[in-house]
Amino acid sequence: xxxxxxxxxxxxxxxxxxxxxxxxxxxxxxxxxxxxxxxxxxxxxxxxxxxxxxxxxxxxxxxxxxxxxxxxxxxxxxxxxxxxxxxxxxxxxxxxxxxxxxxxxxxxxxxxxxxxxxxxxxxxxxxxxxxxxxxxxxxxxxxxxxxxxxxxxxxxxxxxxxxxxxxxxxxxxxxxxxxxxxxxxxx
Ligand SMILES: [Mg+2]
Ligand SMILES: [Zn+2]
Numbered sequence: 001x002x003x004x005x006x007x008x009x010x011x012x013x014x015x016x017x018x019x020x021x022x023x024x025x026x027x028x029x030x031x032x033x034x035x036x037x038x039x040x041x042x043x044x045x046x047x048x049x050x051x052x053x054x055x056x057x058x059x060x061x062x063x064x065x066x067x068x069x070x071x072x073x074x075x076x077x078x079x080x081x082x083x084x085x086x087x088x089x090x091x092x093x094x095x096x097x098x099x100x101x102x103x104x105x106x107x108x109x110x111x112x113x114x115x116x117x118x119x120x121x122x123x124x125x126x127x128x129x130x131x132x133x134x135x136x137x138x139x140x141x142x143x144x145x146x147x148x149x150x151x152x153x154x155x156x157x158x159x160x161x162x163x164x165x166x167x168x169x170x171x172x173x174x175x176x177x178x179x180x181x182x183x184x185x186x187x
Contacts (some may be wrong), residue, residue, distance in 0.1 A: 011052055012125065013185075014116060014149060016135035017059035017095075019157015020178055021045070021081065024136070028063040035077040037084060038156065044182035046090025051186050054123065055085075056094040058115035058133070058143070065101035074099075094122050110135075111142035116149065134181055141168045152181055 018024040022037045029035055048055050057078075063069050074097065082092050096115040100106040108114030120128055133144025136157035144151040153159055153174045163174055175181040 012054045012056065012119075012123065012128070012131040013048055014119060014131060014133045014144065015045070015055065015057050015178070016110075016133075016137065016140040017057050017097075019136035019159065020134060020154055021057070024157040028066075028068050029077070030063060030069040031073060032076050032080060035080065037081065038177065040177055040179040041156075042084050042088050042090075044177075044179040045085050045092065046088035047182050047186065049085075049090040053185075054093045055091070056119045056123065057092060057096065058110065058119060058140075059095070059097045060110050060115075060139075061097045061099055062101045062109070064099035065104060071099065094119050096122070110137075111139035111146065113143045113147035116143060116147040120147075132185075134178065136162060138162050138165070138167050141172060145169070154178055154181060 015021060018029055021041045022035055025034060045055050061074055064071060064074065078095050085092050096118040098106060098108040098115055100109055116128065128148045131149040132152055133140060133149040134152045134154060135141055136154050136159035141151035141153060151172050153162060153168065153172055154177050155163060155174065156177045175184065
């Protein structure tokens with residue numbers, strides 16, 4: 001008998017942050033005060049983890065490169081978010097973020113899949129096959145597909161305008177919000 005991997009790739013759900021878990025802002029989410037989670041998304045994350053799924057986040061945070069906030073402020077937001085999820089009876093297993101700007105030439109800014117590979121490494125997953133990437137922007141879906149995850153679109157945040165442009169694959173499932181995705185997945 002070989003040891004089991006600590007996580008099953010079939011049970012990994014990667015979430016975008018802004019517009020999926022919390023209210024997005026065109027002026028960036030720059031402080032803990034501006035970080036306003038959707039209550040339904042916190043509850044959905046808890047339900048997914050209680051059902052045995054591993055939930056992680058992959059988020060572009062170019063506001064760091066732009067000087068709008070710093071990594072310590074981001075850590076505060078993420079500690080707060082993790083605590084909210086834990087208080088709801090769930091768990092966020094990992095949060096990967098890209099601090100770079102669009103012209104920095106990094107490999108982690110979505111639509112590139114670098115953040116997803118960071119999560120794969122930190123969670124010790126041999127494969128991402130069967131994993132989900134849930135986002136509100138086309139670049140989330142593209143990053144997920146590039147890494148071999150199944151993409152799902154939510155209509156919160158920028159999701160309605162993403163849906164209106166229809167630049168994603170026809171078979172991409174679309175949900176009103178993360179709670180609706182969880183309802184569907186948990187059947
Ligand atoms: Mg987003
Ligand atoms: Zn990056």
